[in-house]
Amino acid sequence: SSELTQDPAVSVALGQTVRITCQGDRLRSYYVSWYQQKPGQAPVLVIYGKNNRPSGIPDRFSGSSSGNTASLTITGAQAEDEADYYCNSRDSSGNHVVFGGGTKLTVL
Amino acid sequence: EVELVESGGGLVQPGRSLRLSCAASGLTFDDYAMQWVRQAPGKGLEWVSGISWNSGSIGYADSVKGRFIISRDNAKNSLYLQMNSLRPEDTALYYCAKDFQPYWGSYGMDVWGQGTTVTVSS
Numbered sequence: 206s207s208e209l210t211q212d213p214a215v216s217v218a219l220g221q222t223v224r225i226t227c228q229g230d231r232l233r234s235y236y237v238s239w240y241q242q243k244p245g246q247a248p249v250l251v252i253y254g255k256n257n258r259p260s261g262i263p264d265r266f267s268g269s270s271s272g273n274t275a276s277l278t279i280t281g282a283q284a285e286d287e288a289d290y291y292c293n294s295r296d297s298s299g300n301h302v303v304f305g306g307g308t309k310l311t312v313l
Numbered sequence: 314e315v316e317l318v319e320s321g322g323g324l325v326q327p328g329r330s331l332r333l334s335c336a337a338s339g340l341t342f343d344d345y346a347m348q349w350v351r352q353a354p355g356k357g358l359e360w361v362s363g364i365s366w367n368s369g370s371i372g373y374a375d376s377v378k379g380r381f382i383i384s385r386d387n388a389k390n391s392l393y394l395q396m397n398s399l400r401p402e403d404t405a406l407y408y409c410a411k412d413f414q415p416y417w418g419s420y421g422m423d424v425w426g427q428g429t430t431v432t433v434s435s
Contacts, residue, residue, distance in 0.1 A: 238421025240358070247408060247428060248350075248358065253421035254413070291358050295418055301372060302348070302418045307357040 208296045209305035216311040217282045225277045225308045227292030235295040237275035239268060242307075243288045251290075252277060279310075287312045315339040315424045317409050322429030325399055333429055335392040335409030340424075343367070343387035346412035348422055349394050351405035351431075361407070362394065363417030370416055377403075399433045406430050 209229040217223035227237060236255060240248035250259050256268035265280045275294075279286055292305040321333040335347070349361040362373045362383040371383055382395040392409050406428040413420035 236420060240422075242358075247425040248422075249425070250421055250423045253423065254419075259423055289357075293358075293360075293421065301374060302360040302363060304350075304358040304360060 208303050209292050209294060211290075211292060211305040211308045213306065214309045214311070216313055217279070218313050219284060220281055222278065222280045223282050223310065225279075225290050225310065227275045227277075227294075227305050228273055229275075229292075229294060229303075229305075230273060230297045231295055231299060232270060232273045232275050234299070237268070237270060237292050237294045239266075239277045240291045240293065241286075241288045242291065248291065282310075282312050284312050286310065315411065317411060317424055317426035319407065319409050319426045319429035322407065322431045324432045324434065326435050327400055327433055329399055330395070330397045331399060331431060333394040333396065333407055333409075333431070335394075335426060337390045337392065337411070340411070342385075342390040344415060346370075346415055346417035347385060347392045348410045348412060348417055349383060349392075350408045350410055350422070350425075351403075352408070352428075353402075353405040356405075359405070363412070364392070365417060366415035372417065396431070399431075401433050404431060404433050 239252040242248040252268035289307045291307045296303040318336045348363040364383045380398045384393045408428045410422035411424040
C-alpha cells in the first residue's frame with residue numbers, strides 16, 4: 206500500500222474547479238510533484254517543487270500544501286483534463302520515493 | 314528536445330534476469346539524477362529506483378532491493394536496470410525518467426520515456 210493517500214476517483218463538471226488531494230506523514234518536509242497520465246500514455250509532470258508548473262502546462266493547474274496534505278487544483282476543468290493523477294514525494298523514512306495510489310478524474 | 318528511449322524488455326521466466334536500458338538525448342546527461350518507475354497492468358505508478366548524477370546516491374524500493382541494480386554510464390548517456398531473480402509480480406511497463414536535479418527524489422521527474430514492457434511468466 207502507498208504511504209501517500211489519494212481519493213480513487215473524483216468528478217467535476219466542465220468548466221468548474223476541482224481539487225485532488227494527497228495525504229502523507231512527511232509532506233511537511235518534502236516537496237510533492239503531480240503527474241497526469243492519460244490511457245496508453247506516459248505520465249506528464251504538471252506540478253513540481255514548490256508548486257511550480259513546467260513550461261507548456263496550462264495555468265489552470267496549480268498546487269498547494271498545508272500540513273500533511275498536498276493539493277492539485279484545476280480551475281476551469283476541460284474535457285482534456287480527464288486522466289489519472291498521481292502525487293509523488295518521499296516516504297515516511299525519507300529514504301524512498303513513493304507515489305500515491307492515483308485519482309481518476311472524470312470531467313462531466 | 315530531451316528524449317528518453319527504453320529498451321530491453323520482454324518475456325522472461327521466473328527466476329531469470331533481464332537488463333533494461335534507457336538512452337538519453339538532448340540534454341547534459343550527467344547534470345541530472347535518473348529514476349526507474351514501473352506500472353503493472355491496470356495499476357498505478359510504482360517507484361523502483363533512483364540514481365544521482367555521479368552514481369554516488371542510489372535508492373531502491375523495498376520490493377526490488379537486493380534483486381535489482383541501477384547504474385548509469387554518463388559517457389554513453391545511458392541508464393540501466395539489471396533485474397535479477399525476477400518474479401511474476403515484477404510484470405509491468407518500466408519507465409525511465411529524468412529528475413530535475415542532480416540528486417533524486419526532491420523536485421520531481423520532468424521527462425519520461427515511453428516505457429518497455431517486462432513480462433515474467435513461465
